[in-house]
Amino acid sequence: MSEIELFHEWGSVQSFKVRMCLAELDLPWTSRRIDLSRFDNLTPAYLTVHPKGLVPALRWNGEVFVESSDINELLVDIAGGRLLPSSIGERARARSWARFEDEVVHPAIRPPTFNLILKARVAKIAPAAFAEMISRHPLPARRDAYLAAAHAPFDHAAVVTSIRTFRDVMAMMERALAERHWLAADSFSLADVAMAAFVDRLDRLAMPALLAAFPRTSDWATRIRALKSFAEAQGPDNARPDPLVNTAVVATLIAEAHGQAPTLEMERF
Helix, strand or coil: CCCEEEEECCCCHHHHHHHHHHHHHCCCCEEEECCHHHCHHHCHHHHCCCCCCCCCEEEECCEEEECHHHHHHHHHHHCCCCCCCCCHHHHHHHHHHHHHHHHHHHHHHHHHHHHHHHHHHHHHCCHHHHHHHHCCCCCHHHHHHHHHHHHCCCCHHHHHHHHHHHHHHHHHHHHHHCCCCCCCCCCCCHHHHHHHHHHHHHHHCCCHHHHHHCHHHHHHHHHHHCCHHHHHHHCCHHHCCCCCCCHHHHHHHHHHHCCCCCCCCCCCC
16 A cells, blocks of 8 residues: 555644544554644645645645545545445435534634634744744745734634534534434444544633533543544644643633524534
């Protein structure tokens, strides 16, 4: 089998689900870490791998593949079809959950991640050190936008909106898990791999308490965390520094989000 090279960042949500897929399929791979804090993703060398400078990207058999869900589908094919259920309907459902993570969950994760984690990290960096780090950004316009966002006021409304979306997502998961043991079928599948990244980010945002209102989803998350592949996807502790989340602020945000009923319209899988 050709060597699998994964270009990834340990703190990246979409990289997480590819690492978990690799672990579940027991596929050997070579790590090519792209340090986003140093803007390694925007270096000329990496832009030849992924012209948009995003992670993850995977090189296999001399070809580069991008988009995390597409990468996971490729890995399933390499491994002979494991992680996709046997029936046509269940396979379609698994792919729908993977697409849902890409289109709804991942965008909702961005505002709390930036406001609760990245801003806290920037605040801990000495101004001179941060200026030196940001100076490495090869694109002046994007560098200036990042700098402005890093020092902008906390976007309270955006984080509360994300929390409400998280609740809607969990409600949909709860309905699915009332009908089957895992999200797409009674067997573990790509759907669970995709949504496991959501669990990991909830934990890092100090928001696992959101699961309490959804007992089936909470049980699913407990089973996910117990998997060896989940720990392997998280990677070494020194590659994932303490997110420095202010738990008192999170508690206040959650309380505010609970003050309004969920508003996101979602179809049942």
